[in-house]
Every structure is written in C-alpha cells, then in structure tokens.
Amino acid sequence: MKNVLIVSGHNDLNNSLANTIILENLQNSLPAAEFDFLDKLYPDYEFDVKKEQEKLVKADIIVLQFPIFWYSVPSLMKKWFEDIFIHGFSHGSTGKALAGKTLIASFTTGSPAEAYKHGGMQNYTLDEFLPPLIQLAAISGMNWGGYVHTGGVSYASRNDEAAQKEIKEKSFQHAQRLMEKLTALF
Template identity: 55%
Template sequence: MKNVLIVSGHTNLQGDSFANKIILEDLQAKLPNATFDFLDQEYPNFKIDVTVERKKLEAADIIVLQFPIFWYSMPSLMAKWMEDTFVHGWSHGSTGKALHGKKLLLSFTTGAPADMYVEGGIQMYPVETMTTRFQQMANLCGLVYEGYIYTGGVSYASRPDAEKVKIMEAACHEHADCVITRLKELSK
C-alpha cells in the first residue's frame, strides 16, 4: 500500500468519541504501516506544529481525513490544523505545490441518521453538501479528491441503549472496512 496518512480531527477522541474511536482503532489494527495523526493528542492546546504536520503531509501519497461532522462541518481542531498548515506558498499559490497529486479521501460520521440528510428534510440538504469545502480545498491545493466514506446514525445520544450500541458498533466496523477497501483501490 502507498504511504497513507490518517488525520483524526475529533477534538476529544478518547474521552468523548464513540464512532470515530472504533473506526480509528480498527484502522490502526488493520493498517500497521499507515501513519496516524491524532490531532487531539498532539495539540490539545490548539497550537499546531506546522513544520511537523507539513512533513507528515509531504510524506503521504494518500491523505485520509477522519472526523465527525460537528455543526455541519469539520471539528474546530481540524479546521485550525488546516488553517495553520495549508497556507499560500506551501499548499497553494504559484509556489505552493507540496500537495499536488496526492489523493484525498474523506471519512466522516454524523450522529443524525443518513436518511435525515435529504433535500428539504430535517437536515435540509444531502450529506454531500458538507463535502464541498473539502472539494474546493483539494482543487486549490492540487490534491486529487477521491470522495468520501460516510456513516450516519452513530450518535452519542444512543449510548445508553445496549441494542443501539451494538448496531452502531457494527456500522463503525463496517465503515473502517470500507475505508480499508478504498485505500487498497487507491494504492493500485
């Protein structure tokens, strides 16, 4: 498999995650050669070491952004990581070619079920609309946008219900397997 960087954007993965924690544990177990970047462990104070992060990105062939959707976007820590690291002259602009040709795969979850993300539904828009900022970022930075793996209905609100927990756990394991399958395809 090509050099894979998986960036975890959850702001409190060990203390407050259900779905992303399971997905990342599976990915770590099944992708021992991948590089994992747990932003909440590295930068609990939101002070991003740009030099370190750029080296990780430069070494990668495939970049996976793993995160929960918080308020219809990426978590604040992942946004801060992107704002600090992806700057004109490095990631984009006439001299910013560091990411050109690298593949970008999104892997994200929502607490609300997938069937709520439909035009005119409770969430008003399809889940794809939440990927447009990433597609534009990929375009600007010369990344090859490879789509997304998405699982909905993995809400912390369901944690007290043992039956729902089993269903959510199975969905998270399936999600991780889908990411692995996609990474194998992208490595060809």
C-alpha cells in the same frame, strides 16, 4: 504500497465510540500507515506546523477522519487547515507540496444518512456539505478521492447498550468500506 496518513480531527476522541472504533480498525488493517491524532497531540490547538507539513508531504493518500459538527469539520481540524495549509506550502504560485496526492474524507454523523436530503431533517444532501473539502483538495492540487460516511452514530446514544452494539457494527462496516476504497488506490 503507498504512504497513508490518517488525520483524526475529533476534538475529544475519548467521547466518540464510532470514531474510536473506526480508527482502531484502521490501525489494525494498516499498521504501516501514519496516524495523526490531533486531540492528543494538540489539545491546546497549537500545532507544530513544520512537523504536520512534513507528514503531509510524506503521504501519498491523506484520510481525514472526523465527525460532522454543525455541518462542518470539528474546530480542531478547521484550525489545523488554517495553520497547516498555508500559502506557499499547499497553494499559491510556489505552493505545490501536496500536488498529486489523494484526499479522502471519512466521517460520521449523529443523524442517520436518510436525514440528509432536500426536505429531510438536515434539508441538504451530504454532497452539499462537502464543497469546502473538495475545494481544499482542488486548490492544493490534490485529487479528491471521495468520502465514506456513516450516519446514526450519535454520541448521545453511547450509554444505551443496544445502541452501542449498533454503533460498533456500523463503525466496523465503515472501516471496512474505507479499507476497500484505500485498497483500490494501492
């Protein structure tokens, strides 16, 4: 089996029903995987660069789990990229540490999936928001493994009992789809 690193980039996972359920399901399904909860490890955004790089080097498959915030990854994950994926490690003439690994994005949105289309509420397709992650993989020599998305899981609905039930089911299904993608890579 391949080594899997799942990086949770939510700034405050305690306030995300969907991302919490997805991660809990993954922990149950992948007990041998390493889980990197950035908000718990680095609430001050001060990363242990060497330790984080070692986790990446050890992994064969890297899964980024996050909600889309303002059409991108959350600020904590963005800062993680900036501090960890540095020249000479992940890219550049001597930066080959991540070459050959697979990068998968696993993310949620508050808006439903159908909102992501030209002329729709979000005005762009989901694929049009992903070039920074695809390029991160490319410049690091990683294989882009695609993504798993679940929409319509807004934290604003977390106090609505009916909405919670739907969010839980969607999140469980998300974890199942991600597991199918990962299993295909084993």
